[in-house]
Amino acid sequence: MLSFFKINDPLRLIVLFILLVIIRLPIWLSDIPLLTEEIHWLTLGEKLAEGKAMYRDVWDNIAPLSAGVYWFAAKFLGGSRTSLFVIAAFLTALQSLLFNSMMNRSEAYKQKTFIPGFTFLIFSNMSFDFMTLSPALISLTFLLMGLRSLLRMERTDTEQSILNTGLFFGLASLAYLPSFSFLLMGIFALASFRVSSFQRLFLAFIGFTIVWGGYLIYLYYIEALQSFIKCCFLSLGWNDHIFIQTWDQLLILMVIPAIIFVLGALKTFSYNAFVNSQQSIQQVMLIWVITAILSLVFSLYTTSFQLILFVPSLAFFSAHELLLIRRSMFGELTLWIYSTVLLVIMYATAFTVLPKKIESPYTNSFSVEVPNFDEYGEKILIFGDDFNYLKEHKLATGYLNWDVSKNFFDKIDSYDEIRAIYNAFEEDMPDAIVDLNGKGAEVLEYLTIIKTQYSKNQLDNGVTIYAKIK
Incomplete structure (x- = not known):
């Protein structure tokens, strides 16, 4: 060769x-x-x-x-x-x-x-x-x-x-x-x-x-x-x-x-x-x-x-x-x-064809399935850093990356910021809100009109989900 x-x-x-x-x-x-x-x-x-x-x-x-x-x-x-x-x-x-x-x-x-x-x-x-x-x-x-x-x-x-x-x-x-x-x-x-x-x-x-x-x-x-x-x-x-x-x-x-x-x-x-x-x-x-x-x-x-x-x-x-x-x-x-x-x-x-004691280098990089999640709808908003919930789903609003988005949600006591978040919800309403860190509940407390449209649920893995009432 x-x-x-x-x-x-x-x-x-x-x-x-x-x-x-x-x-x-x-x-x-x-x-x-x-x-x-x-x-x-x-x-x-x-x-x-x-x-x-x-x-x-x-x-x-x-x-x-x-x-x-x-x-x-x-x-x-x-x-x-x-x-x-x-x-x-x-x-x-x-x-x-x-x-x-x-x-x-x-x-x-x-x-x-x-x-x-x-x-x-x-x-x-x-x-x-x-x-x-x-x-x-x-x-x-x-x-x-x-x-x-x-x-x-x-x-x-x-x-x-x-x-x-x-x-x-x-x-x-x-x-x-x-x-x-x-x-x-x-x-x-x-x-x-x-x-x-x-x-x-x-x-x-x-x-x-x-x-x-x-x-x-x-x-x-x-x-x-x-x-x-x-x-x-x-x-x-x-x-x-x-x-x-x-x-x-x-x-x-x-x-x-x-x-x-x-x-x-x-x-x-x-x-x-x-x-x-x-x-x-x-x-x-x-x-x-x-x-x-x-x-x-x-x-x-x-x-x-x-x-x-x-x-x-x-x-x-x-x-x-x-x-x-x-x-x-x-x-x-x-x-x-x-x-x-x-x-x-x-x-x-x-293909993870490795000796039992050696862990695949992609173990932390591969996506995992979220059980019993499809029933909550197609458009998802995530409060937290886990893209697994977006697999085969669409993003609602524009808050994709938590490392960036959290800096907006941390300012919800500001009128301008809460108005911008409210407008983002109104324009692109999520079918489900995944709350991985409790910040979703805190934001919904400020968005009282939005909150009334959702019911609180839990997945089998213990994660809190706010599902849109149909």
Whole structure:
């Protein structure tokens, strides 16, 4: 397989695409439960497809560009899990092609080859939730475009490439807010490519500002600027960092890729025949890892699908290792071992085919069924942080994300706030109100007219439900 992908032939693209389908087909055809975040994204897309505006009519802290992609999936592709898989597969294929093309064009390796694209494809499938349409995956597409502009700097050193770097990193952060940390990496990389003029370096920041400035002007125009700041920026200070998966669960997915990365990096930096431009690219890809770690620190929560931001560096150094192995037989064996181990771990964790003492890393991420809940109607409002109740249901009102919504409900003693909440109920009355934390009862005490339309019930799991009287 190594010798096959070493040949720089465009027909290898077709093989890469076929491999992508073969690897993911068992996942697509399976009945693996939805991730709770997938319920979140599908519900958001469905609500936006009704004509609601993000941050004005729907309250969530997902970045706007990703919200737009979920709207597109709901509006034009049916808004199912299949639509998330299809778009994610398209983006992964595009990223593999883009990564391979930029590495060949920048002559990052000793020869032009499809090995970088292949390693990128394998690492893009090392975790089951890399196959769904996460904000991190959407952001990675623009990060790679920004990286392509960076790598052009060694050969072109043009103002347009510097500006494009900022533009693409700006778009990446519009898809996944913690990706703004890559702007710092970009500026450092530009400096390493001998762009010593401060004015020229500042062009990257200008490109970043153009993207964000344009979007903020749009928000101001639709009167949603203040709420966007509350939903996204200020929410970073409202909440503690949440680990959806434990460190033990994450280590199951991280250990083998980390070992492969270390082996690839050691092999690469121990080789002394690289030219200056290739060494500069290696430094950039090493900094990429540090920046990806920073993005995890800046995020509101940590879960396994965010690890996809490490894929470019993993693919880069493992491709170097494979190409630097002198004996072709050892190279082939190394490639097969890496690919097999990564895919076995992915399938084993996705289908929970693990030793009894090892818990699946997705245990805390999979959705669970809520018993005897369908009888309460279709449109649901949740006071609390549990998207399981929205599975196969619709969101009533725009209060989707509890981390954001609670800051509105905490101000119910304010006349303006209680009026806004009342209007939201009147416009989109829930069939059922799920009260996970007692806040629903407190809000209904202020909405006396609304409260008279509901009866108090309890589910089998002890959760209080306010069902609309029919």
